[in-house]
Amino acid sequence: xxxxxxVLVAHAGRGPDAGARxxxxxxxxxxxxxxxxxxxxxxxxxxxxxxxxVLERSSFEAAAAHASAEDLAEAEETLRRMQEPDVTVPEFxxxxxxxxxxxxxxxxxxxxxxxxxxxRESVRPLILKALEAAEDWPATAAALNAEHAALLTxxxxxxxxxxxxxxxxxxxxxxxxxxxxQAG
Numbered sequence: 001x002x003x004x005x006x007v008l009v010a011h012a013g014r015g016p017d018a019g020a021r022x023x024x025x026x027x028x029x030x031x032x033x034x035x036x037x038x039x040x041x042x043x044x045x046x047x048x049x050x051x052x053x054v055l056e057r058s059s060f061e062a063a064a065a066h067a068s069a070e071d072l073a074e075a076e077e078t079l080r081r082m083q084e085p086d087v088t089v090p091e092f093x094x095x096x097x098x099x100x101x102x103x104x105x106x107x108x109x110x111x112x113x114x115x116x117x118x119x120r121e122s123v124r125p126l127i128l129k130a131l132e133a134a135e136d137w138p139a140t141a142a143a144l145n146a147e148h149a150a151l152l153t154x155x156x157x158x159x160x161x162x163x164x165x166x167x168x169x170x171x172x173x174x175x176x177x178x179x180x181x182q183a184g
Contacts, residue, residue, distance in 0.1 A: 048123060053171050055116040056100065057164040060151065062107035064160035071106035075099060075152055083145050092141060093128040097121065099148055103155065130177060144174060 063071070081087065082095045097120055104116035134140040147170045154163035 045123075045126070048119060049171065052116075052119045052123070053168050055112060055119060056104070056167045056171060058109075058112055059100075059104040059107045059116050060155060060163040060167045061160035062109060062112070063103045064155045064158050064163050066108035067103075067106035067155055071102065072152070072156055075102045075106070075155075078102060079145065079148050079152060082141075082148065087141070089131050089137065090128060092144075093124060093131055096127070096144070096148075097124050103151075106155075130174070140174070147173075 067075075078095050078099045082092055082099070087095070100120050101113070101117045104113040104120075107113060131137070131140065147166070151163055151166055151170065154160075154166060
């Protein structure tokens with residue numbers, strides 16, 4: 001079962017390559033495991049949203065201090081691809097996930113990066129569904145692209161506190177619509 005979800009890799013036979021080994025990069029496995037727990041109701045979407053806010057605030061603030069020129073160029077290329085007029089909704093969603101994970105990786109904290117990747121991956125199907133349901137996809141894409149561009153600008157300028165505040169607004173905005181309103 002651990003091999004199926006990507007935590008272990010098992011090689012049959014004898015010798016130094018035989019046996020089970022823990023996967024070096026647990027991002028994908030942790031994301032699949034968290035998505036399964038969300039689907040099974042182990043975690044509610046409000047809890048996932050709040051965890052995402054905490055992790056991404058931290059990631060964006062740290063990225064503003066630690067991101068390399070290569071990290072920033074990679075995030076910039078992702079944004080360029082998101083802004084292409086013929087990008088499909090599923091492609092946009094994949095690129096959106098990629099952008100947030102790239103920023104987390106550039107934060108300099110591997111555990112925060114892994115957790116951010118897992119949390120973002122766990123809600124990717126729900127975000128895709130919400131994007132596909134958008135009444136005006138071009139306007140929705142333009143608004144999200146503007147937010148992503150502003151986030152990247154703040155990271156490039158080294159303004160971590162402003163980037164943290166803006167990413168929280170971004171997550172609680174469109175992506176926050178995934179969580180049903182709770183009666184007070």
